[in-house]
Amino acid sequence: xxxxVxxxVxxxVxxxVxxxxxxxxxxQEVAEVIATRRVGAYQHITLVAPGVAELARPGQFVALAxxxxxxxxxxxxxxxxxxVSPSGTYGGTVEIVVSAVGAGTRWIVDRAPHDTxxxxxxxxxxxxxxxxxxxxxxxxxxxxxxxxxxxAGELRERGCHVEMVLGAASEDRLFGVVEARRSCxxxxxxxxxxxxxxxxxxSDVLPDIIDRTKAGxxxxxxxxxMLESITRVADDHGxxxxxxxxxxxxxxxxxxxxxxxxVVGSDGxxxxxxxxxxxxxxxxxxxxWDAFDGGHARVPDDAVGAPKVGGx
Amino acid sequence: xxxxxVDLGGGHRLPNxxxxxxxxxxxxxxxxxxxxxxxxxxxxxxxxxxxxRSGRGTPRMAETPSGMLNSIGLQGPGIEAFVDxxxxxxxxxxxxVLPSIAGSSSTEYAHVAATLRASRAFDAVVGVEVNISCxxxxxRGLVFACDPMASAKVIALVRxxxxxxxxxxxKLSPDVTDITAIAAACVKAGADGLTMINxxxxxxxxxxxMRPQLGGVTGGLSGPGIRPVAVRAIWxxxxxxxxxxxxxxxxxxxxxxxxxxxxxEMVAAGASAIQVGTVVFNDPSAPVRVLRELCELLxxxxxxxxxxAVAVAHGR
Ligand SMILES: Cc1cc2nc3c(=O)[nH]c(=O)nc-3n(C[C@H](O)[C@H](O)[C@H](O)COP(=O)(O)OP(=O)(O)OC[C@H]3O[C@@H](n4cnc5c(N)ncnc54)[C@H](O)[C@@H]3O)c2cc1C
Ligand SMILES: Cc1cc2nc3c(=O)[nH]c(=O)nc-3n(C[C@H](O)[C@H](O)[C@H](O)COP(=O)(O)O)c2cc1C
Ligand code: FES
Numbered sequence: 001x002x003x004x005v006x007x008x009v010x011x012x013v014x015x016x017v018x019x020x021x022x023x024x025x026x027x028q029e030v031a032e033v034i035a036t037r038r039v040g041a042y043q044h045i046t047l048v049a050p051g052v053a054e055l056a057r058p059g060q061f062v063a064l065a066x067x068x069x070x071x072x073x074x075x076x077x078x079x080x081x082x083x084v085s086p087s088g089t090y091g092g093t094v095e096i097v098v099s100a101v102g103a104g105t106r107w108i109v110d111r112a113p114h115d116t117x118x119x120x121x122x123x124x125x126x127x128x129x130x131x132x133x134x135x136x137x138x139x140x141x142x143x144x145x146x147x148x149x150x151x152a153g154e155l156r157e158r159g160c161h162v163e164m165v166l167g168a169a170s171e172d173r174l175f176g177v178v179e180a181r182r183s184c185x186x187x188x189x190x191x192x193x194x195x196x197x198x199x200x201x202x203s204d205v206l207p208d209i210i211d212r213t214k215a216g217x218x219x220x221x222x223x224x225x226m227l228e229s230i231t232r233v234a235d236d237h238g239x240x241x242x243x244x245x246x247x248x249x250x251x252x253x254x255x256x257x258x259x260x261x262x263v264v265g266s267d268g269x270x271x272x273x274x275x276x277x278x279x280x281x282x283x284x285x286x287x288x289w290d291a292f293d294g295g296h297a298r299v300p301d302d303a304v305g306a307p308k309v310g311g312x
Numbered sequence: 313x314x315x316x317x318v319d320l321g322g323g324h325r326l327p328n329x330x331x332x333x334x335x336x337x338x339x340x341x342x343x344x345x346x347x348x349x350x351x352x353x354x355x356x357x358x359x360x361x362x363x364x365r366s367g368r369g370t371p372r373m374a375e376t377p378s379g380m381l382n383s384i385g386l387q388g389p390g391i392e393a394f395v396d397x398x399x400x401x402x403x404x405x406x407x408x409v410l411p412s413i414a415g416s417s418s419t420e421y422a423h424v425a426a427t428l429r430a431s432r433a434f435d436a437v438v439g440v441e442v443n444i445s446c447x448x449x450x451x452r453g454l455v456f457a458c459d460p461m462a463s464a465k466v467i468a469l470v471r472x473x474x475x476x477x478x479x480x481x482x483k484l485s486p487d488v489t490d491i492t493a494i495a496a497a498c499v500k501a502g503a504d505g506l507t508m509i510n511x512x513x514x515x516x517x518x519x520x521x522m523r524p525q526l527g528g529v530t531g532g533l534s535g536p537g538i539r540p541v542a543v544r545a546i547w548x549x550x551x552x553x554x555x556x557x558x559x560x561x562x563x564x565x566x567x568x569x570x571x572x573x574x575x576x577e578m579v580a581a582g583a584s585a586i587q588v589g590t591v592v593f594n595d596p597s598a599p600v601r602v603l604r605e606l607c608e609l610l611x612x613x614x615x616x617x618x619x620x621a622v623a624v625a626h627g628r
Contacts, residue, residue, distance in 0.1 A: 026363060028596060065594060072378040074535055074594040120596060159351050250373045250380060251593040254342040256335070257358075257372040257384045271386060272366045276340070291369075298369040305364035305387070 018285050024229045026253070027051030031119045033111045034090050040172040042143055043098045043109040052121040053084040053092030058151040059239055059244055059281045062094060062121030063252035066104040075250050078276075080147040080221065081122060094119070097146040097175055106191070123252050124280045127151050127219055127242055133159030134216030137209050137239070138184070139202050139230050141222020142168045144173045147244065151219060152183045161185050167202035167226070171195040186213075203229040210237040217242060220284070231284030241284030247275045261297045262288035270303040314610045318353065318584055318604075320562045321504040322478060324438040325366060326408060329618060330575075330603040333566050333589030334359050334412035334483070335384065336534075337599075338400040340405070346596040350406035352603075356587060357398065359414040359443040360436035362423055364390040364504035369527040374516040379535025379568070380590060381514050382591070383528030385553045386414055386446070391424045395431035403436035403569045412441040412483070418456075418466045425473035439479040441564075442503075444472050446508040448565035457510070460497035467515045472501035484545070486538075491545050492552040498560050506549065507544045507564040507587070531584035535568055535590040538617050542567025550582025550623050570598070571604025579606075579618075581626035 031047035038044075038161075052062060054274040063076035079096040086092045100109045111117060115186070136155050138148040143279050145166050146170045152162045168174045177196070180187045188199025188205050196206060203226070210218065210233070220230040221244040234241035249259040254277035263273045273279070291300045299306050316328040331354045332343070339357045340349050349355050367387025374381045389396070394411070402409045411428055415421035416587045425440065444463050447453035456462045463482065471480050480499035482489060495506055511532025518525040546565050553560040565583030568590070569575050572617040575586040586606070595601065606618075615621050 016559070028346065068394070074378065074590060075373075075375050075380060076594065087481065119596075248371055248373055250382070251596075253346075253596055255338040256373075256382070256593060257338075257367060257387050258370075258382060260367065260372070260387070297369050298527075299366045303366045304389075305366040307366070 003072040025055055026121065026123065027055070028118070028120045030116050031094070032183065033115050033117065034093065035113060036109075036111060039097070039175065041099060042175055043100065045098060045108070045111070046093050046095045047117060047119060048090045048092070049094045049119050049121070050086070050092030051080075052094050052119060053086045054095065055128035056081050056084050056122035058147055058154060059127035060120050060122035060124050061252075061280060062106060063123060063249070065118040066107045075103060076120065076252055078106065078123070078250070078252055079149070080144075080244065082146040083150050094121070097143045108223045120252065120257055124276055125278065127215075127244070127281050129154060129158065130160065130217055130254050135161040135163070135213040136219060137163050137165060137206065137213065137215045139165045139167070139206065139218060139222070139226075140175070141202065141226045142173050143175050144220075144222030144226075144244070145180070147221055148219065149176055149183050153278050161213055163187070163202065163213055163215070165190070165205060165209065165224070166197075167191070169193065196242045202226060203233050204237045206230065206233045207237055210234065210239050215239050220244070221257055224292060227284065228292070230287065231287070236283060236308075241288070242281055243284045244280045245275050245282060245287070246280070249276050252276045262291045262300050264288065264304055270300050272299060272303060313614055314607055316607060318619055320439060320564070320585060322439065322477040324408070324477075325439065328353040328594050328603055329579075329585040330606070331564065331585060331587045332356045332592070332599055333587035336589035336592050337540060338592060339394070340402045342407060343592070343596060344457050347600045348405070349402070351600055352406065353585060354410040354438055355402060355407045356410045356441060357388055357394070357402075357412055358388055359412040360388050360391050360394045360424060361386060361414050361416070362391055362420050364393070371527055372523060374525045374531065376514070376516065376535070376537060378537035379517055379533060381526060381531035381533055383531035385528060391427045395427060395433065398486045399431055399433040399436060401560065403433040407436065408438045409436045410439045410441050410481070411437060412443050414443045414446050415466070416446060418462070418469050422469040422473055425470045429471065429474055430527060437478060438507070439481055440470065440474060441481045441483050441507055442467060443483050443510070445483065445485045448612045455485060455487075457494060458488055460494055463494055464497040464501035467498050467501040467503050476610070481505040481507045482524075483507040483510055485510045486541050486545050491556065491600060492549055495549045495552065496558045499561055503561065505562040507566060508545045508549065509538070509567045512538055512541065536570050536574070537568065538583070539568030539577075540576060543577055546578055546581040546583050549624070550626065553582075554626060554628060571603060572602055572607070574607050575602050576609050576621065577605045580623070582623040582626070584619070584622050
């Protein structure tokens, strides 16, 4: 690209002030990487992003541009916010945990301290917090545990008993076992291959933990299949599931309609809703798991505006 | 200071030529968190049909070099909800609105236009964009925009529904043998302007699964990768206007604009206004940034009026 002033604007963008005097709840800022370190199979990255740090709540995510200002990779990559420190030594910081799976995430994990990354956030809806100090179980699959420690802290501040279940394919794909032991009242680890904790899936250990703690809420973040089984187990054991989903997102800000999934609304009707703005956290029992196949969602026949037989 | 204002017909002088692109900006609220949508020349809304539509299943997107494919399936709330909620909101923040309408039959387009006209917020409408890149159920799903007769019929019916001072823009598809033939048919049927271009039909195969990557199999290609196609289409149609083969009407350029330079390129090819679509996904405030950059470029080149730069590359 040879344009004169390419690339996104620098510095925090604070949206227009509306009649009600509300400030925008989202910012775009060019964030400096101040720390990056390997943690098992993942890269733990700390970014100076005071605008995001000030506004974010647990369960929200950030969208990072990849490849620099003139990059041919246009679409941003989304990451759960692992932690924020609104008034750190460097100004507010935001931490993310990245699994390098493709070209975009590889570019991100290759950033060195003092490199910059363009960040938009915080995006999406946060985990809802219970008004009463009920027991909660937090279930993270792989890097899906990233947003749960911050959530655990907030729940314990409200007097909730908090237990965590961390599951992954193997030990190197677990994230935050030590931190979990520090920030929770109980921790259970499962791996598919038995390289750490109990061999098996999180759904194998979850029923007993819900029953023992009389948990009212199960929070989950991880692969879709895991979120479906967490929802089923929570339902069967009298708890509400709140799950953070992961759908392919072109914009992350609610304008493109690529990130939709079938979710039942308060009126009992199913709609294809945007997981970037109406999610990523949904009540598990509202998600139409029956419409998912291999991670892809069909439009259920009873969804609002579903194609009729013979075309629209 | 460059005079950026432009008149696209109907006596609505727009303060500047920058717009959002249909389907890349939703209906305003989301982007209003990043910039004031009333700073745009006009806000172009997501194409709306008569009834609510769920759109297609997922995956709905695939990334491509300098762009993406999308297969949304025109998900939307339907025209009733649009005129009850979205249009009044845009009016309340002072936006000038260019609603995009769609249909699967020419009568559906006419019905959507008539409902729009009856809206209490119709004052905010500075024009209507007709997305004719929709399958025509009456013709085995052939896209209207690929057939001059079908395109003309839709435009004529929509034109009848709207007051004279509301210009109608036909949004053309580049997936045709001769875009000037479709442009001519639309203008003769009453289009007051043309928007060029919609996405190009494309496809990606996921080589892990050895299956099409998109739920809808094929999708629309957009982003900087298609910009030369848009510039070519605008150039050809503008050339046909100079040659008298098509009556001269304003062209709104869209397709891959990322910077002020890209916008200026389209203007030089013949566009009187510019829409920024896919690049918003990369930079949410891109439309206002492109406007600022375009203004700086025009100033550096010594233009006093934006409109003086329109079609200059034709050297006439
Ligand atoms: C709300 C949310 C939170 C997430 N949190 C984390 C996190 O904390 N840590 C982490 O490592 N990853 C997280 N992901 C997944 C991460 O966004 C993808 O792994 C990443 O986009 C892949 O990009 P790539 O270029 O490396 O892969 P490629 O496969 O080359 O990407 C191609 C395209 O597909 C999209 N894509 C591919 N895989 C995914 C996926 N799993 N989810 C969404 N989009 C995908 C990409 O955005 C890109 O547009 C999250 C995703 C979402 C939606
Ligand atoms: C996700 C997405 C949705 C779109 N939806 C519509 C639509 O509803 N109506 C329409 O006329 N064009 C639609 N378009 C096409 C754009 O308005 C635009 O013509 C095209 O993407 C080329 O411009 P760009 O490269 O700047 O995006 C859509 C494009 C994308 C990427
Ligand atoms: S990612 Fe664009 S609407 Fe959700």
